Amino acid sequence: MQRRTLLACSFAMSPLAARSSQAQSYPSRPVRLLVGFPPGGGVDLTARPLAQRLSERLGQQLVVENRGGAGGNIAMDAVAKSPADGYTLLVGNVGMLALNPALYRDLPFDTVTSFAPIAQIVAVPLAVAVPADLPAHSLAEFVALAKSRPGQLNMGSGGNGGIPHLAFELLKRRTGIDVQHVPYRGSAPALQDLIGGRVQLMVDGYNLMRGAAEAGRIRVIATTGQQRLPALPDVPTVDESVAPDFEAVGWQGILAPAGTPEAILAQLEAAIEAVLREGDLPRVLLDQGQLPTFLPRAPFADLVRRDRDQWTRVVRDAGVTLD
Incomplete structure (x- = not known):
């Protein structure tokens, strides 16, 4: 009976053990970093120097892949449907994550529940x-x-x-x-x-x-x-x-598909924090007119939810449409 109990426990724990082993060996191959806009745009110009420095830190290449179209929705859909293994990530901005739900009907993903926020990287x-x-x-x-x-x-x-x-x-x-x-x-x-x-x-x-x-x-x-x-x-x-109290500031951050193992998310979060605080990346981003702004997973998730609620009200009050 004791042997059967131990064997049953072994089978029950095997998925957890597999995820733990996967996280310990991560990354063992190149990681795709999807950008929802054409090359040369603002998000692309942030993603490329970040990818270069994360590649050096993680020991595997982060390959920037441009999937432009539909305000970033094509890239978001691709990431949401990718395996939750840390090998497909998204550079998301406030427009994609906070505005698109108010602008596009019947999105095939949810900008809050379909993704695992990893870190905010810049305020813009x-x-x-x-x-x-x-x-x-x-x-x-x-x-x-x-x-x-x-x-x-x-x-x-x-x-x-x-x-x-x-x-x-x-x-x-x-x-x-x-x-x-x-x-x-x-x-x-x-x-x-x-x-x-x-x-x-x-x-x-x-x-x-x-x-x-x-x-x-x-x-x-x-x-x-x-x-x-x-x-x-x-x-x-x-x-x-010309307009006292005027303010309109965007942001960008890195996300993974929902369900990505916590250990992988934590490893990526730590790597992003390190490259935003060390080396030349902060100066590169400042020279581009962006403010390096690290927010870890939980506060970044709160920012996505808060801004989605706020900008949804703005879009509806202003009557902005995509027609």
């Missing part, structure tokens, strides 16, 4: 930029120009319903300007049309705009956080310029 105040040849050297001058040409100026964004779009809609309401929103299939093509002067305004992450700004092809005239960006100390905030 946005930059407000215009073409270099536009006669507006400050946000106040742009507002004046827009009011003198109602309905004639355009703002390009990476798509309907994202944080850049909602930040722009909030700016319109606070300043009373009539500027048309032009959504693109990703931020990178919108930036190209800003450089070419086909749109006259863009609101997005500074990491996307940095190269064009430093080359003098566009002009950053404001940022959307409450504090000035360390990378742009001479550029005032919207709050300082």
Whole structure:
């Protein structure tokens, strides 16, 4: 009887033992890091230096894989349906995780229950930029120009319903300007049309705009956080310029499929914390106009839930649709 009991216990514990063994050997092969937007966009520009440094720390390559489309939903769906073994991860942002549930009907996943948050990696105040040849050297001058040409100026964004779009809609309401929103299939093509002067305004992450700004092809005239960006100390905030108490800040973080073993999640969380606190990655992110912001699993999960509730109310109150 004792032998049978021990044997039964052995079989009952075997799945747990298998998960423990898997976690101890993790990672034993390359890890995919899915980005829900085309190469060259703000999320992609965060993912690549992070992947490089995590590869060095974990001893296995993290391969960035761009799965653009549907506001990041294609990448999220792929990760949600992947094996929960730590070998497929997601770079998620506030638009994907907090806004999309309010914008898309019948999503095949739930942004809270289908994923296991691992860590927040950055907070992302946005930059407000215009073409270099536009006669507006400050946000106040742009507002004046827009009011003198109602309905004639355009703002390009990476798509309907994202944080850049909602930040722009909030700016319109606070300043009373009539500027048309032009959504693109990703931020990178919108930036190209800003450089070419086909749109006259863009609101997005500074990491996307940095190269064009430093080359003098566009002009950053404001940022959307409450504090000035360390990378742009001479550029005032919207709050300082034209709209007191204005704030619109995004974030990005790393997630795994729900059900991923706790030991693997903890290992990834520790590795992310280490690369965000050590070496050159914090400076790389600061130079891109992002704020390295580590939040561990539980607080990051709370942030996802809280922002999903908050931005759902904003989307519905503003009547934002994807049509």
